[in-house]
Amino acid sequence: MFAAANKLRESGVLGLNERNADYIMRLNPRRLYPLVDDKVLTKKLALKAGMAVPDLYGVIAHQGEVRKFAEIVRDHDSFVIKPARGSGGDGILVVTGRGKRKRDNYRLSSGLFVSEGEILHHISNTVGGQYSLSGNPDKALIEYCVHFDPIFAEVSFQGVPDIRVIVYRGYPVMAMVRLPTRASDGKANLHQGAVGAGVDLGTGETLTGVLGNDVVEEHPDTGALVEGLKIPMWDFILESSARGYDVTGLGYLGVDMVIDRDRGPLILEMNARPGLNIQIANGSGLAHRISRIEDLYDASAGPAERAALARREFPAAVEHQTSLF
Amino acid sequence: MKQRYVYMLAALLTVIGLSVFYYKWQVLGFPLTANQETPVWTIESAITFDSGPGSIKVQLHVPTLTPGFRMLNENSVSRGYGFSLNYGSGGRQAQWAIRRADGEQTIYYRISVYEDDSVDQSDTTPPFPPLPVINEPLKTAVDVLVSDVRDHSADTASFTTELLRRVNDPSPDPNVELLLAGVDSSADFVGVITTILASARIPARMVRGFPLSGRQRSASLAAWLEVHDGDQWLYYNPTTGEERLPERFLVWWRGNEPLLSVEGGSNVEVGFAIQENHLDAVAIAETQAAQRGTFAVDFSLYSLPIQTQAVYSVLLMIPIGALIMVVMRNFVGIDAFGTFMPVLIALAFRETKLLWGVILFTTLVALGLSIRFLLDRARLLLVPRLSAVLIVVVILMLFISLVSHRMGMETGLSVALFPMVIIAMTIERMSVVWEERGAVDALRAGLGSLVVAVAAYIAMGMHWLEHLVFTFPEMLLLVLALVILAGRYTGYRLTELRRFKALSTD
Numbered sequence: 001m002f003a004a005a006n007k008l009r010e011s012g013v014l015g016l017n018e019r020n021a022d023y024i025m026r027l028n029p030r031r032l033y034p035l036v037d038d039k040v041l042t043k044k045l046a047l048k049a050g051m052a053v054p055d056l057y058g059v060i061a062h063q064g065e066v067r068k069f070a071e072i073v074r075d076h077d078s079f080v081i082k083p084a085r086g087s088g089g090d091g092i093l094v095v096t097g098r099g100k101r102k103r104d105n106y107r108l109s110s111g112l113f114v115s116e117g118e119i120l121h122h123i124s125n126t127v128g129g130q131y132s133l134s135g136n137p138d139k140a141l142i143e144y145c146v147h148f149d150p151i152f153a154e155v156s157f158q159g160v161p162d163i164r165v166i167v168y169r170g171y172p173v174m175a176m177v178r179l180p181t182r183a184s185d186g187k188a189n190l191h192q193g194a195v196g197a198g199v200d201l202g203t204g205e206t207l208t209g210v211l212g213n214d215v216v217e218e219h220p221d222t223g224a225l226v227e228g229l230k231i232p233m234w235d236f237i238l239e240s241s242a243r244g245y246d247v248t249g250l251g252y253l254g255v256d257m258v259i260d261r262d263r264g265p266l267i268l269e270m271n272a273r274p275g276l277n278i279q280i281a282n283g284s285g286l287a288h289r290i291s292r293i294e295d296l297y298d299a300s301a302g303p304a305e306r307a308a309l310a311r312r313e314f315p316a317a318v319e320h321q322t323s324l325f
Numbered sequence: 326m327k328q329r330y331v332y333m334l335a336a337l338l339t340v341i342g343l344s345v346f347y348y349k350w351q352v353l354g355f356p357l358t359a360n361q362e363t364p365v366w367t368i369e370s371a372i373t374f375d376s377g378p379g380s381i382k383v384q385l386h387v388p389t390l391t392p393g394f395r396m397l398n399e400n401s402v403s404r405g406y407g408f409s410l411n412y413g414s415g416g417r418q419a420q421w422a423i424r425r426a427d428g429e430q431t432i433y434y435r436i437s438v439y440e441d442d443s444v445d446q447s448d449t450t451p452p453f454p455p456l457p458v459i460n461e462p463l464k465t466a467v468d469v470l471v472s473d474v475r476d477h478s479a480d481t482a483s484f485t486t487e488l489l490r491r492v493n494d495p496s497p498d499p500n501v502e503l504l505l506a507g508v509d510s511s512a513d514f515v516g517v518i519t520t521i522l523a524s525a526r527i528p529a530r531m532v533r534g535f536p537l538s539g540r541q542r543s544a545s546l547a548a549w550l551e552v553h554d555g556d557q558w559l560y561y562n563p564t565t566g567e568e569r570l571p572e573r574f575l576v577w578w579r580g581n582e583p584l585l586s587v588e589g590g591s592n593v594e595v596g597f598a599i600q601e602n603h604l605d606a607v608a609i610a611e612t613q614a615a616q617r618g619t620f621a622v623d624f625s626l627y628s629l630p631i632q633t634q635a636v637y638s639v640l641l642m643i644p645i646g647a648l649i650m651v652v653m654r655n656f657v658g659i660d661a662f663g664t665f666m667p668v669l670i671a672l673a674f675r676e677t678k679l680l681w682g683v684i685l686f687t688t689l690v691a692l693g694l695s696i697r698f699l700l701d702r703a704r705l706l707l708v709p710r711l712s713a714v715l716i717v718v719v720i721l722m723l724f725i726s727l728v729s730h731r732m733g734m735e736t737g738l739s740v741a742l743f744p745m746v747i748i749a750m751t752i753e754r755m756s757v758v759w760e761e762r763g764a765v766d767a768l769r770a771g772l773g774s775l776v777v778a779v780a781a782y783i784a785m786g787m788h789w790l791e792h793l794v795f796t797f798p799e800m801l802l803l804v805l806a807l808v809i810l811a812g813r814y815t816g817y818r819l820t821e822l823r824r825f826k827a828l829s830t831d
Contacts, residue, residue: 004822007829015825017655018815063706090761121704128707130757183763192762213824276825285828 012285027251091131170245198282202315204234238307342802359792374590386578389416415580489566658818671781
């Protein structure tokens with residue numbers, strides 16, 4: 001048992017206790033949490049900092065406003081409804097189209113049609129706090145539905161694949177792509193069965209994926225190779241993530257981005273308690289990279305410099321690179 | 326900095342907790358294990374006499390310094406008499422007085438003692454006794470005997486031993502024979518010996534008391550010899566010369582004064598009865614703490630009303646359950662619903678017992694979940710839905726109780742002890758996880774909760790631990806210290822060793 005713990009320690013794996021006690025509690029002051037816990041607020045801050053985010057169509061904050069839903073989406077055929085304070089991708093409803101005859105029938109990302117009544121019920125639940133961490137009343141966001149870039153089309157089953165970057169004191173340290181599967185019901189959440197693939201910070205190319213705790217080479221639903229995909233606009237993605245630190249002040253931050261076909265990388269949300277599965281997806285521990293940043297830390301460096309440093313310092317491990325060729 | 330602060334805090338709590346614990350355990354004698362009993366002897370002296378026409382005053386010697394024993398309590402029963410305790414030359418004296426009394430009178434004095442080796446002879450060093458006034462021809466006999474014994478001894482102890490050997494010789498020399506002529510009781514015998522010792526300027530006195538053993542309806546006083554060797558009092562068996570007190574010898578009083586004096590009464594009789602009881606060691610420690618006037622007794626849980634005590638004996642185990650939660654969550658890494666839900670379930674298990682507890686809990690949650698899924702179709706708002714689940718849980722509990730009662734299984738009735746609000750929240754939470762993450766996750770977390778609850782139940786059900794925490798509530802400071810230390814544990818959780826297995830360097 002202790003031998004196993006020592007091996008993990010050697011490879012720099014960060015455990016939950018260490019993440020909570022040494023990083024989240026030290027670097028993420030409680031008062032900054034609302035900035036990322038409330039997606040409406042995050043969106044406003046990101047916009048102010050000149051970052052690209054999906055357009056907000058409307059916010060429903062009270063039960064009485066639920067009926068405003070039809071009006072909010074009147075001009076949109078596709079949109080996403082999500083709780084402002086949700087976690088782990090729970091309570092997100094992706095509407096990709098409407099019924100041809102009945103415009104108040106909505107097609108979900110799964111292909112199923114639901115009535116407007118069911119959607120209103122979902123919004124009520126959201127506003128009532130079903131998906132919020134503490135069960136407190138919440139708001140429902142209705143925003144632009146990302147038309148994701150075809151780069152990941154082969155390796156996603158419905159839903160929106162996204163890119164998670166862990167940013168330590170402003171420096172990107174690790175990234176992964178999260179690919180929805182049939183099992184994850186279109187959600188890009190590893191806990192729910194999405195495939196995670198590590199990303200070479202140097203090149204922006206994907207590494208092998210993980211499903212649960214196992215390494216996989218192919219997407220379980222599409223059968224396409226997960227490895228070796230080149231993420232477009234990688235520089236911009238790293239820089240935007242680094243900028244997330246300047247916007248929120250959180251020293252241990254997870255930035256979630258999607259790549260829109262038309263609009264490029266957009267910031268979806270930020271997370272003050274990003275999960276640790278990213279280590280499995282990258283086949284590498286976070287601790288070594290974090291201590292490297294501690295050594296190189298420069299308070300005056302801007303987001304672009306920090307992103308450049310990350311590209312330079314954290315290319316994929318050697319064995320991954322050789323396996324590409 | 327933070328780390329040092331945590332260690333200091335934990336160390337401080339540990340030191341406070343342990344020192345209070347040590348004081349109560351070692352000094353006050355609080356027992357470490359439950360149902361520890363200490364033998365307690367109650368000696369009752371009954372004084373009977375016929376009252377005279379005038380006022381009556383009764384004086385009785387009562388135990389003062391009792392090596393090897395500590396007094397638990399004493400009391401007197403006497404109708405209409407004024408009672409007081411005074412110090413006389415032979416130690417404490419109980420005194421009863423009344424202006425007028427009619428007919429036969431009975432006065433009881435009762436004392437309870439228990440063994441305590443730490444009680445020592447703490448009497449002061451006596452002055453050299455004055456030379457006794459003895460008439461001839463006894464004086465010559467004493468002088469000859471003393472000088473003869475002095476020639477055959479080196480110090481007080483050997484003098485006494487030699488003297489006792491001579492007076493107990495089956496064929497005594499004429500001087501001893503002369504001195505012992507007319508001695509017809511052991512008290513007289515010891516009286517003569519103390520006189521001889523006084524002639525040799527050796528402080529000595531008679532000690533009277535009882536060897537305590539079991540139950541005696543009429544115990545008789547034994548006379549023992551006490552000699553001061555300049556440093557301490559030594560006890561001698563006057564007939565064998567052996568230098569020690571008998572086993573469990575309770576010293577009642579010292580000196581040549583009579584045990585009892587009654588003024589204004591006749592036909593005086595005094596009898597002693599001894600009773601051996603076993604008392605809870607906790608009760609004795611409490612009494613002792615009270616006698617010492619320490620804070621420990623003021624803040625002892627045993628001073629609370631019995632019903633409150635029962636409540637606290639359960640409540641004090643909750644920190645233990647919380648400690649188990651911490652271990653299971655942060656060291657093992659088991660998923661469970663709600664932070665303290667498993668502890669509350671474990672509390673309910675205490676009443677239902679484990680097997681039934683698990684069966685009832687599983688049934689309740691399973692039924693609640695299925696009804697919750699039916700309710701889901703009605704698309705209720707959050708709070709009304711939670712309330713609906715709560716009501717369903719209450720109805721289910723009622724139903725389970727009634728069915729099991731019908732079937733003659735009374736254990737089913739105890740389902741009412743489950744914390745229904747917690748169960749309702751668990752069902753709601755579980756159904757949400759079920760929908761969002763799938764049945765596997767929901768069942769795993771449900772099972773995790775049950776495992777933690779069972780672990781907490783086992784820890785909280787340990788009787789020795791319950792006794793320990795209840796008798797020494799300062800132990801909670803230790804639990805607090807442990808929890809605080811665990812709060813800074815940044816190592817891996819047991820389940821993470823498996824989770825990150827792929828990452829370990831080989």
